[in-house]
Amino acid sequence: MPTRSTNSTPSAAQDSDATLRAELGSEIRRLRKERGLTLVQLAEHAGLSHPFLSQLERGLTRPSMPSLHRIARALGTTQQALMASAAVPHHGASAGSVHLVRAGEGLPVDNPGGTARMLGAPAYSFHPVEYTGTRERFEEYYDHPGDEFVYVVAGEIEIDLQTADGPRLHVLGPGDSVCYPGGTPHRWRAVGDGSGVRLLTVQNATGQADRHT
DSSP states (O other): OOOOOOOOSHHHHHHHHHHHHHHHHHHHHHHHHHTTOOHHHHHHHHTOOHHHHHHHHTTSOOOBHHHHHHHHHHHTSOHHHHHHTTOOOOTTOOTTSOOOOOTTOSOEEEETTEEEEEOOOTTSSEEEEEEEOOOSSOOOOBOOSSOEEEEEEESOEEEEEEETTEEEEEEEOTTOEEEEOTTOOEEEEESSOGGGOEEEEEEEOTTOOOOOO
16 A cells, blocks of 8 residues: 655754755756856846855755746746756656655745745656745736746736736636746736635746756
């Protein structure tokens, strides 16, 4: 009979969090060096502080989604691709193995009004992200190369899309979804209580950070 293992103890969760922070920091450092950038130069391009980036690369802290977006743009990749580099580790698994993510696993990244959690891994051609909670006011626009699908699991959001055909504003509730092409500036906010919002987004991996083979 199959068993269901979880990282239920606080020490196991802390160890996993530290490992995933280190993976994310290592990927940012690898890409920075590959692009020929110093920490100071990357900080300037991303509009972030040099000490923060230094701590991030050493796995001592984790970024918010807005700061990760700035770092990704400065490195010519996407925040989802960087998050995928910190996927739940399954030691000894081959590149073609099934990627299993249990509830509570994965590195949570602070997002305005809540958190975001990567559910995929670098080997896959798509990046699924779970968002739990969101702000009740609009923040800055995001855009990325990959097409994106957004599905509302719980709560209600208003999504603002700056499409090639002009601005589009949609209210989405549980069971509603929307797709938009890569490069579309977009942002969303909660309608009502943002703490009850839960979303699943899936972005294709166009623009994923180059990986060593």
